[in-house]
Amino acid sequence: MREALLALFLSSAEPLSREHLAALLDDDPDCAGWEAALEMLLAIGEGPLQLVSVAGGYRLQIHPRHNALLARLHVEAPRPLSKAMLETLAVIAYQQPITRPEIEHWRGVAVSAQIMQQLQERGWITVAGHRDTPGRPALWVTTPDFLAHFSLSSLEALPKVMAAERLGECEKRIRTKHDKKDIGKVIII
Amino acid sequence: MREALLALFLSSAEPLSREHLAALLDDDPDCAGWEAALEMLLAIGEGPLQLVSVAGGYRLQIHPRHNALLARLHVEAPRPLSKAMLETLAVIAYQQPITRPEIEHWRGVAVSAQIMQQLQERGWITVAGHRDTPGRPALWVTTPDFLAHFSLSSLEALPKVMAAERLGECEKRIRTKHDKKDIGKVIII
């Protein structure tokens, strides 16, 4: 009976409601006890499948424990980031936590909600809070996944970058005293 | 491992080839021994499922022992193919790549644009190029979906067919020995 029930769910594009199942199975003496089998499926699933209750009935889906493997199968080919996305990501990485208006200030152009959403979907940025200023803008930060993807131990490991003018004045002072590694630590604050 | 393999097949709308599976699984130490699991699946299936070799890969389908039940679920049976569609499809399948005028030559009648479109909508035929003759007529071929629908592992698996009339002298011999029904089996018509 469990098998027949699985066959129905597996071949169906739509979720199956309890009523639909009853209409299909109640009159069939071979299918007696299907309700118990359904409860079992709901409770413990079957192999890599779990039965979930969705609008309109039940449907089988792959248990999320296989997501890593499935992600390899269902990859959309990785696409390069657009320049706008790249700049936005760079600003967030170096200036976090940061609001969208501030990102726009750094980039000098408006940042579309779509860009923020796409970066978010990739799992590299997230909202960490809100600034308590008018409009309560969201504060964007990079995620641990972002660090992990680029093998960065922390944000401290982001390469130091300075604007040219600032570099000029600092350089003279520091060069005489410190090696390059120390420069970062001394001048950043 | 068996579960992971099942998860891949269960989530895939297309048949998966052995090469594709190898690319997905070979580097993963958790997936060692997937070939053995695949052989097992091919041999004995899993619950109501059987793994079949089709269109250059493997695909799960419901074991035919559940057909009666499934027919009750899928009440709107797919519309049967018209004779004209079936013949046109047969010409393309057996003679591909082929142009529309050539199809018309084989069938002895004009092929309507509607038939070509219906076959295309079912995803069974597609244009693979153009013949380098005046007018550059489109060259039609069948798709992997065609193989999948008709449970063919490849085009070589198309049933070998001889027209009755090609048999010429064979026919006379057969006729004396068999009744008409048997002729049908030998010569298909």
Place this chain on the structure above:
Amino acid sequence: MQVHGQPLEGLPDGLFIPPDALELLLESFSGPLELLLWLIRRNRMDIRDIPVAEVTRQYLHYLREARRRNLELAAEYLLMAAWLAEIKARMLLPVPPAAEDEDFDPRLELARRLEALATVQSQAEALHTLPQAGRDFWTIYPAPHPDLPLAPPLVAFIDIVNAWQELLLRPARKPPPAHTLTNPRMGLRQRMVELLLYCRREPRPWFLNELLPPMADRLALAVSLLAILELLRQEALALVEGEEGVWRVAVAGVDGLGDA
């Protein structure tokens, strides 16, 4: 699917056709060639040696019957009749003595076309007998796999650094809408992000000592304090005064004590 020929096998031999059958018969044919093939098969004639006179006689009989019953016939049916008549006429001519081989048989082209059609019919029938999805078996409908992570974008780390460098090198811009740290010290930023995420774990204000790292050295303590102060200054965190006059820190907007 009606298998060609089979529903028609019940027809009586000879030329008589019941009144309703002719229409069905002609409708089942895709064209004159198929009618001709059907006639040849029904008479068990050899396609390579067609008795043209007899076939033509029968073919014309069906055409006349159709006309008598006011059935519409496509022009190709008349074209075929003309072709048959032409073949019949050429068969009456003496074969040129120099070319007695088969190629000069006027029936050859007709035989070729009938053979092609017969082949197509066999192939169509072969396809029809193959197991078909949704008719003879059911495939699985691919099971959904919710919340699959998207592939990370294709980007080299150095591109991010360069993008930032380029932004910094751009001509001076107006002051930012909210004051931000312009000389980023990443240790501080890391701590700020961590603090924000930490505070959001529960919607309540936090005591200062909850936010400072335990067993930390002086530098870590200093950075944490600085991060809290910076977040307060940026108004990402807010100070909340409790009943006992104790100040606590809350994520901006979390009104744990009703006055954030």
